[in-house]
Amino acid sequence: xxxxxxxxxxxxxxxxxxxxxxxxxxxxxxxxxxxxxxxxxxxxxxxxxxxxxxxxxxxxxxxxxxxxxxxxxxxxxxxxxxxxxxxxxxxxxxxxxxxxxxxxxxxxxxxxxxxxxxxxxxxxxxxxxxxxxxxxxxxxxxxxxxxxxxxxxxxxxxxxxxxxxxxxxxxxxxxxxxxxxxxxxxxxxxxxxxxxxxxxxxxxxxxxxxxxxxxxxxxxxxxxxxxxxxxxxxxxxxxxxxxxxxxxxxxxxxxxxxxxxxxxxxxxxxxxxxxxxxxxxxxxxxxxxxxxxxxxxxxxxxxxxxxxxxxxxxxxxxxxxxxxxxxxxxxxxxxxxxxxxxxxxxxxxxxxxxxxxxxxxxxxxxxxxxxxxxxxxxxxxxxxxxxxxxxxxxxxxxxxxxxxxxxxxxxxxxxxxxxxxxxxxxxxxxxxxxxxxxxxxxxxxxxxxxxxxxxxxxxxxxxxxxxxxxxxxxxxxxxxxxxxxx
Numbered sequence: 001x002x003x004x005x006x007x008x009x010x011x012x013x014x015x016x017x018x019x020x021x022x023x024x025x026x027x028x029x030x031x032x033x034x035x036x037x038x039x040x041x042x043x044x045x046x047x048x049x050x051x052x053x054x055x056x057x058x059x060x061x062x063x064x065x066x067x068x069x070x071x072x073x074x075x076x077x078x079x080x081x082x083x084x085x086x087x088x089x090x091x092x093x094x095x096x097x098x099x100x101x102x103x104x105x106x107x108x109x110x111x112x113x114x115x116x117x118x119x120x121x122x123x124x125x126x127x128x129x130x131x132x133x134x135x136x137x138x139x140x141x142x143x144x145x146x147x148x149x150x151x152x153x154x155x156x157x158x159x160x161x162x163x164x165x166x167x168x169x170x171x172x173x174x175x176x177x178x179x180x181x182x183x184x185x186x187x188x189x190x191x192x193x194x195x196x197x198x199x200x201x202x203x204x205x206x207x208x209x210x211x212x213x214x215x216x217x218x219x220x221x222x223x224x225x226x227x228x229x230x231x232x233x234x235x236x237x238x239x240x241x242x243x244x245x246x247x248x249x250x251x252x253x254x255x256x257x258x259x260x261x262x263x264x265x266x267x268x269x270x271x272x273x274x275x276x277x278x279x280x281x282x283x284x285x286x287x288x289x290x291x292x293x294x295x296x297x298x299x300x301x302x303x304x305x306x307x308x309x310x311x312x313x314x315x316x317x318x319x320x321x322x323x324x325x326x327x328x329x330x331x332x333x334x335x336x337x338x339x340x341x342x343x344x345x346x347x348x349x350x351x352x353x354x355x356x357x358x359x360x361x362x363x364x365x366x367x368x369x370x371x372x373x374x375x376x377x378x379x380x381x382x383x384x385x386x387x388x389x390x391x392x393x394x395x396x397x398x399x400x401x402x403x404x405x406x407x408x409x410x411x412x413x414x415x416x417x418x419x420x421x422x423x424x425x426x427x428x429x430x431x432x433x434x435x436x437x438x439x440x441x442x443x444x445x446x447x448x449x450x451x452x453x454x455x456x457x458x459x460x461x462x463x464x465x466x467x468x469x470x471x472x473x474x475x476x477x478x479x480x481x482x483x484x485x486x
Contacts, residue, residue, distance in 0.1 A: 011052065015044060019281050034343060035376050037281050041288015054289040057354040057365075064348030067283035068163065069250055073232045074276035075160040076254025077269045083153045090150070090326050091157030094336070098158075098322035099165040102340075103129035105314040106306065114302060116360070123173035124364050127350050128310060128371055130166030131159050132343030146394030147387065151332055155339060163345060164248035168194055170349045177358045197244025199252060205235040206256025214263055214432055214457065224264050225271045228257075261432045263456030280344070287347045287369075296366045303370035310371065311379065315340040331390045338386050342375040415443070416476060416486060420464045424483020432456035434482060441469040 019037045044050030054060075084091060106125030110116045116124065146152070168191060176182040209231045218224060232250055239249035258269065296303075316337035323333055350368040353361040387393035420427055426434055431442060431454060445452040446465040452458060460466075466484060470476045 011044075011050075015040060015285050016281060019285065034280060034284055035373065035380070037284035038288045038344075038373065041285040042291055042293060043288075044285075045289045045291060047293050052289060054286075055292075057290065057351045060286050060290045061348065061351040061355065063286045064283055064344070064351065067279035068247065068345065068348065069233060069236050070272070070279040071276045071283075072160060072163065072247060072251045073254045074269075074272040075156075076251045077258035077265075077272055079156060079160060079255055079258060081255070081259040084157045087150045087154045087157060090323060090328065091154050091161065093322040093326070094154070094158040094319065095162035096165050096322075098318035099129045099162050100169070101318035101321055102310070102314045103166075103169050105317055106310055109309050109314070110306060113305070117177075119173060119177045120358075120360055120364075123170070123177055123353060123358075124306075124367065125314075126166060126169035126173050127353075127364065127368050128342055128346045129169060130162045130342075130345055130349075131340045132345045132372075147335075148392050148394060149332065150328070151335060151392055154336065160251055161248075164195070164198065164245045164251075166345070166349060167247055168245060170352055174352050174356050174358065177353070178356050193243055194245040195248060197242055198239055198246065198248035201239045201242070201244055202235065202249035202252030203256065205231065205238075205249065206253040206260075209235075209253060209257055210260045210262050213257075214261075214430070217457075221264075225268060228268055228272075261434075261456070263430075263432050265456070283344045283348070287344060291366075291369055295362070296370050299363065299366050299370060303367050304374065306367065307371045307374045307378075310342075311338075311340075311375065331392055335387060335390050335392045338379060339383060340375075341379050342372040344372075346372050414470050414473070414476065416468055416470065417446075418466045418468060418476075418479060418484040418486055420460060420462055420466065421483045421485055422462050424462060426460050426482040426484065427462045429460055430456065431458050431460065440475060440479070443467040443469055 019040050042048055044052050046053045046055065103122060103125035106128065107118065107122035110121035110124055111118045114121075147155070172182075172187060172190070209228070212231070213224065213227065216227070218227065232253065235253045236246035236250045240246035258265065262268075316334075319333055319337045319340070323336075346368050347365075350365040353364050384393065436442070442454045444467045445454050445458065445460075446467070447461065447463070468476075468479070468484075470479075
């Protein structure tokens, strides 16, 4: 069967439905959901039951890059700065030094054991050097695993920020293998150029996006996600066109947007969380369709050896060295070493050598696919066991008690009607400009006998009666500084 315009919607919708519905059942058996999406793609592919012929790395790469944009953007929007700020240095060390050391150690291992040239080995190591945010957090959340101390924000930051480094290394060594040589000074200059441009444009677009969304007046609520999507994709594509790291730019842009006073921030975060899941499914289905199992099976022994080295030597080496300057106990380092799951990102990066036409490109792609699958299957299914064994997981009963407490706290929140007095500091300002505490909810505004349904862009006026929901009396008293009184 060949994918054509007449049948692509039918086939695509069937694969999506099978993946989502059957994936819930598979997850109960302990199999990571994302791997199931991959398996559905393989079964539907050229050598599977579906017989869909798909052998186009260029399209797969395009789908993968677009999907990664959505995933990174959603991750940045959902990341709270006050959570990652205390572990910023540790997370960045893992996503840069840790990624580099992982790529280096795997490259040297493959060079000496399997006869790759050093450049080819480093290329393979670069492709599989980054952990996959989608794989890590789908498993943690799916199994309800809570982590103690700084582990959760460290994993959140590392998984969201290590793609730029892995991408740089992959593109660099793809060029070295293709050309047969490299100038160290040029590589260093390219590194700083990519990350400086990516960081600068990401910050700039984040600030500009917040300002635009807060000040533009769109007549339809549904246009705000469209506007945000345009800003996100422009951030990546513009940065990439100027020679910067687009993945860094879009993640940083989303991080700034998610932590700034912005209208409709919560609704946009929920919207893009759903879109990220859709893109993850499409990504894994597409990569599954691209794979030919008959080409992977002969490489199983080599793949197992590299996968074992990655899990038990390369990743722990990168974690322990990268975190050596920081005070963090051995149990946390061991868990971070084990939770370095590979997923769809390395498989997407493996398409770059394919399109560059280097000699061992197909072998590298098939090895990366095998390593990613074994990583998620072995590490993903044992994640909760290792967390309990190392004593870094939160007791599930305690988590349920905390959730019950939070729910009860919301139920017993106080509802009050407050008046905006003449000369109040908040008069003439929009709600988003007040930077209200997150636990305060503005329910409605009564103005001259008419009720206004508020959102972040609603302009406040003297004499408004503001109905709010607050968790306690101190929160209500804090609103008095804005000129809101009962």
